[in-house]
Structures are given as structure tokens and as C-alpha cells.
């Protein structure tokens with residue numbers, strides 16, 4: 001199954017993606033995670049992206065398109081994939097269409113996670129992330145031990161772009177560029193709107209029901 005997770009920052013894409021990949025046995029292709037790793041490793045890609053990411057701005061389409069083209073070519077993605085954080089602009093969605101067409105593939109479902117802006121701001125400003133495995137924690141999904149990642153025992157950090165002044169910029173990018181994708185995919189009948197409020201388990205159940213229905 002080939003899926004796209006659409007939704008504003010803080011809607012729960014990463015958290016739900018981690019659950020869904022176990023359930024569906026497909027890889028999560030997250031441009032945000034790949035870019036953060038490149039920044040941490042100090043690669044040329046990371047050096048290009050770092051300032052934009054920290055400012056809460058989108059990195060250029062050509063950069064992320066290249067990342068996804070490479071990820072789609074991997075053996076792991078041959079039997080299906082879950083795109084998390086890509087596409088984020090109409091030109092990225094058009095590039096993705098071309099990449100999939102070349103490989104004789106198509107998107108089966110676009111899961112559109114819906115959370116009001118006020119809740120997003122609250123979630124993002126209370127969010128901590130594991131720099132090693134990228135798992136995020138917040139009021140809805142706290143770690144078992146305060147400040148420590150459940151998965152690998154490492155210390156949790158607040159992402160630079162989760163600082164209060166960057167959150168507004170990220171939401172602005174979302175509403176001016178990414179929200180247009182609901183219309184882009186709408187005519188294909190693949191968009192499944194999911195209420196993203198409630199517990200992580202409740203949202204997961206809604207997603208599972210949407211994929212089955």
C-alpha cells in the first residue's frame with residue numbers, strides 16, 4: 001500500500017506513522033527525519049538545509065524531490081511506503097506523480113490529519129523529540145520517564161523549530177503551500193480526512209477504519 005500522511009506540523013503524522021509502519025510493514029519515508037539526520041551528520045545536504053529548517057521555512061523542492069526519488073528507488077520501498085512530510089507543495093506533488101508513473105505506481109490513500117491551529121500550537125510548544133530515533137513526546141504521549149526516550153533511553157530535546165517563534169512560521173508555510181494538496185489529491189478520491197484530536201490510540205483506530213473502509 002502506498003500512502004501519504006498530510007497534515008500541519010504537530011498533527012501527529014510522525015507518531016501515527018510509526019504505528020502504521022509496524023501494522024502495514026512498509027517503510028516510513030520522512031523528509032524531515034532524513035534532513036535532520038543530514039544536519040546532525042554535517043553532510044553537504046544538511047549544511048544546505050539547516051538554516052531554513054531552523055527558521056521554520058521549507059527547503060527547496062529540488063532538494064526534497066531528490067531525497068524522495070532516492071528513497072523510492074530503495075528495495076525497502078518496493079512493496080509499499082508511507083510518505084510523512086512529503087509532498088508539501090504542489091510542485092513536489094507533481095514531481096512525485098512523475099516519479100511514481102516512471103515506476104508504474106500510484107498513491108492509494110492520502111491520510112489528512114486534521115487538528116485546529118490552537119491545539120497545534122499547544123502541542124508543538126510542549127513537544128520533546130529524541131535526537132537519535134526522532135520519536136516525539138508531548139502532553140498526549142508523555143515518555144515513561146520524564147525527559148528520557150522510551151525507545152533508546154537517550155535524553156529528549158526541544159527541536160529548534162519547535163521554539164515558540166518558529167511555530168507560527170511553520171504553520172504559515174503549511175496554510176499557504178501544503179494545505180493546497182488536499183485539493184490536488186481531492187479529485188482522485190484518495191483523500192481520507194481523519195480527526196486528529198483525542199488520544200494516540202483513538203486517532204490510530206480512526207486511521208485503521210479509514211483504510212479499511
Ligand code: AMP
Nearest residue numbers: 031032052053057058059064085086088
Ligand atoms: P518535519 O519534521 O516534517 O516537520 O520537517 C521539519 C523541517 O524540514 C520543515 O519545517 C522543513 O524545513 C523541512 N522539510 C521537511 N520536509 C520538507 C518538504 N517536503 N519540503 C520542504 N521542506 C521540508
